[in-house]
Amino acid sequence: MIRVLLADDQTLVRAAFAMLVESASDMEVVAQAGTGLEAVGLARTHRPDIVVMDIRMPELDGIEATRLIAADGELAGVKVLVLTTYDTDEHVAEALRAGASGFLVKDTRPAELLAAIRTVSAGDALLSPGPTARLISRVLRGPELPFRGAPGGPDCLSDRERQVLGLVARGLNNTEIAETLGLSPLTAKTHVSRIMGKLGARDRAQLVIAAYESGLAVPAGGAADGS
Incomplete structure (x- = not known):
């Protein structure tokens, strides 16, 4: 089973994602978080395989929450799939810098989200083919490379x-x-x-x-x- 932690500040969105994930025979929702800070704490408690992380959340945004999870040696096996409404270069670049393994926008189809969770869980990167080259190019021009x-x-x-x-x-x-x-x-x-x-x-x-x-x-x- 792929163990999933859902992090989104909108209760109805989390509920919809939870129903979708639980409908898959190979996945289960182990916890749900409404803030970035809560997401980090629940990741440490439950050690999920995947955190589906919204970017804009109170207390701690999804980018910083991703950074904390990626930097925690005890959470080395936890991967983050960033899911957001905002499909912009800046957010994808920041997600990569923070250590995210994937990036999707919220209007993706349900089947695509489940496929994305499986892809990231298997250790594959999930970056939208269209903007990938532009995004990576932009990241590499920045002051801090996400990976050296x-x-x-x-x-x-x-x-x-x-x-x-x-x-x-x-x-x-x-x-x-x-x-x-x-x-x-x-x-x-x-x-x-x-x-x-x-x-x-x-x-x-x-x-x-x-x-x-x-x-x-x-x-x-x-x-x-x-x-």
């Missing part, structure tokens, strides 16, 4: 691993990577796991950032730095 990775960066990767990392940055899952490179899904998964280990990445969201930071992935319409 291993000192050697992608230079420590084999040619095949660099290929895989580039495909991860395009949003491909393990099955799609396997089909693209003519590998078995298990081999693709093994490559991704090894890349994460070499780069010291927590999840695939950080691999996406590493790919853009290193120039293996280039924002649409742009070029890698120094090229």
Whole structure:
């Protein structure tokens, strides 16, 4: 079962999300929070697999709550899926900096939300394909990178691993990577796991950032730095 903590300051929204999550045979709601501060406390109490986190909440906003959860060593296995009404560069960039593993807007379809929870729970990054390149590019121009990775960066990767990392940055899952490179899904998964280990990445969201930071992935319409 995927254990889910819901954090949203609107009671009716939380109730609707709870009904949706509980309707899935592989998920359960372990707790609900109405503020960011409450979300952090409940995350420490229940150790959910996924926190579905609203951004705008009282006491502590979802970005700061995400940052506290990501920085807590005892919550290393807890992943945050940011869900908000505001689909803006600033919010996605801040969510990534804070340590979120995924980002969705609230008008997403119910089936897509459940799929997103499963995706993030499986260790995959969930970033909307359209704005991803623009968002990462903006983050990398900011004063604080969300992930700096291993000192050697992608230079420590084999040619095949660099290929895989580039495909991860395009949003491909393990099955799609396997089909693209003519590998078995298990081999693709093994490559991704090894890349994460070499780069010291927590999840695939950080691999996406590493790919853009290193120039293996280039924002649409742009070029890698120094090229």
